[in-house]
Amino acid sequence: MVGQLSAAGIVDIDLAQSRLLGMLDVYRYARGASPVQFLVDGYPNYHYVTAVPGGNKPKLMLEAGINPSAVVKPSDGPRCPVIAIRSSPWKAGHASNPWHDEFDLDHGHVRYYGDHKPSTVGLPGATPGNRALIDAWRYHAGTNSSIRAMAPPLLLFRSTTVSRGGRNLVKGHVQFCGLALIERLEHVVQRDTKTGRSFPNIVLDLAVLDLADRGDTLDMQWIDDRRNRAYTAVQANQRAPRSWQQWIAEGRAAIPRVRRRVVSSRVKTSAEQAPPVDSTEELELARLYQFFDGKKHAFELLAARVAAQLLGVSGAVYREGWLTRSGGDGGMDFVGRLDVGSPGSTTPLVVLGQAKCVQPGTSISPDQVARVVARLRRGWIGVFVTTGTFSRQAQIEVIDDQYPLVLVSGRTLIDQVLKMAAADYDGDLDALLQAIAAGYEASVTHRRPEEILFD
Template sequence: MKIKLNQIFSNNADEEFTQWNYLTAGTLGVPLNTAKGIEFFKKALDRTPLIVFHTNHYKEDQEQTPWRDLIFQSAGRVIYNGDNKSSNFAAHEARGNRKVLELINLYSSKSKIDRLKAPPIIITKTVKLKGRTGYRQFIGVGLINQSPKLVQQYEKKTNQVFSNYQFEVTLISLTPEEEFDWKWIDDRRNSTLDDISSLKHAPTNWKLWVEKGNEIISQIRLNIKSYRIIDEQEQKNMPIQNKKIINDLLNVYYPDPSKDGIRFEALASFITELYFENSTYSRGWITAGSSDRGVDFVGRLDIGHDAFSSNSLIVLGQSKRYKSPISGERLTRVASRMTRGYIGVVVTLDTFTRKAQEEIKDDQLPIILINGKKASELLLNYINRTGKTLQEIVEIEDEWSKTNIRTTHYSSIIDEI
């Protein structure tokens, strides 16, 4: 059976959707267990056929699911937390973690023989349809090309600290097939087929990785270029933990738009830094109110690797601590500053209207829109990675704001830092 990205499967009988058990049973007739977050088939010829990382955001914040998984499908990146959820066990003792750690060296091996055995990692997530969560969506297939991180958290019942592994998965592009052929998995389960023969129905980009290794990761990574307009309801549709971040920022930490303006500008500057995490980005300063020229904070994005070939872009930021959607009119101030060598970033805790998005895209303005959903994802990722609380982040940014307010023209950042 061939499946597509974002295809939905049912956990139970449903006339509209294929059952997940039917898909995973394949030609061998034995399906995967849907009750486990990390699942895998038994080995065939000393190769594990696949590993499934399944995430259910509807269980987040519960005792059995204290970790927050993050899916950045369009960027080909998934941050997935392992299956240790108790202080009674070490992180490496959990069944799923143990399996991944057993195989993880295959993904970084320079040997094609090892890479042939490396199991594809399939990412799925629970989705709600017809008022029920008995459905899962196929997000993609990928591999681990970075060392796992050991993260810690307090156990809710006992307040004891326990550890878990955090795995980063790189999703691969399914072009040119545009489909995932489950026969590949059936072949990997077939003990009569050797490793090379079991590769026949693999995606083209997986075959390239097996042949050349991690040096071609950037070429085969999933990268969905989307120019579609995202409606406001979709922007508001986020997991409970994201909503709590937004509510706490609006009502607890920055309740007064006037008094808390400078403080929130500092947080918006920090969120922008998180957005450019994998780039050479430098935070600049917050602009003083009387001389901000429509810009709330300044940064610099450096491109290139040496003094001869590098270049820099000035980042002009606006922060919108709003409880209502941002219209196109509210983006005009930062848009008016856009010229060669500048890009804009607008950070809000709410949404952007359809009209605002259309104006930015139609005018081809280099402005990045970070809505509340994206801002909460960036903060949750940082919280997950560092163990800091939202309150600690706010306090750190409050201190940063006290010493980083300037009246200097933002073009001067090119010669600083």
């Protein structure tokens, strides 16, 4: 929480820091609260954080589910500066909110229903809230950057329950759930759970954007600028988060790259995927790369042997297969089989492998990983072995999409290779590499991967 209690009991506030909306932070939303008071009931005051300093703008309210701020009219045309959206889970299923919004903030997605109700007369755009979102959709779906620059950002809030004085309070507190743009808008027909009546509405798929460059916070000074009629849309977006600026520049194609994602601890840094600096392993990996640099196809056999060693200690039985012919492999360098189960009761799985002998420290991109994944069929497993590392985005896509793909980076590779050399070549790495190169041609064949199931 921003602010520090002084000896006199007064909260000292860093003005710039105090106007940062923190992702998943809870704010006190009291209807009559003063916009100059930082804390209310021990929580940051929503009206303080969102008010324009000087008090010359109306409050950014959350009284309704959809709350557009007043339109401003700068020299480049009128714009809606921002839309604040409030979801109230405790109302879901009630007459005032007979639908359920879905929040998946870890993966940057919210499905949000408009404010048309069974009792509303007219089409889904009849309510001010839905009309504001439909108008905003024209800019969010803009086909050029000048149109997208006019798009009002969506600030997402969710009512939350807090405990105070031994009581659970379901009203008066909101949690900031991020900055979003409209990815898709659909017209739907819903059914009121109480009366059984059907009614039209809109539903939006919102992309919650990454705020990592701002410490997972949103600077309200950007919203102040958007509410200032002295600034054109381009000028008003100068303080926008990097993700928003990237979306303005690139459009829909940028959404997968700017969407918020909470990175799993399974994602490793480049340093964690490479041998320690100045270590024996780093020197040996460099020597391994130099050996195969002029004959990278032979590296495929080493990758296949490493895959066999790694998968063979998993409790399943690994059967080595063959190498594919060089050129036109389509993301497949070697084939193996993993027999899962106990003796007499097993199921065989096809293993497809990709080998990339690159300069140690070189990053493998998501596209290279996707090439392997595209070859996998239901029940197949992939193994990607490289002397380099895997980019952060490549790892995230494997984890988020739950691809059955084992990633073997340079550090794991050299650890396994040194174990192989110690076990079979008395620790002589050169002897192991020479044997791998000599055995390459005999390991290459032209067969379909599924044939290994019948060997």
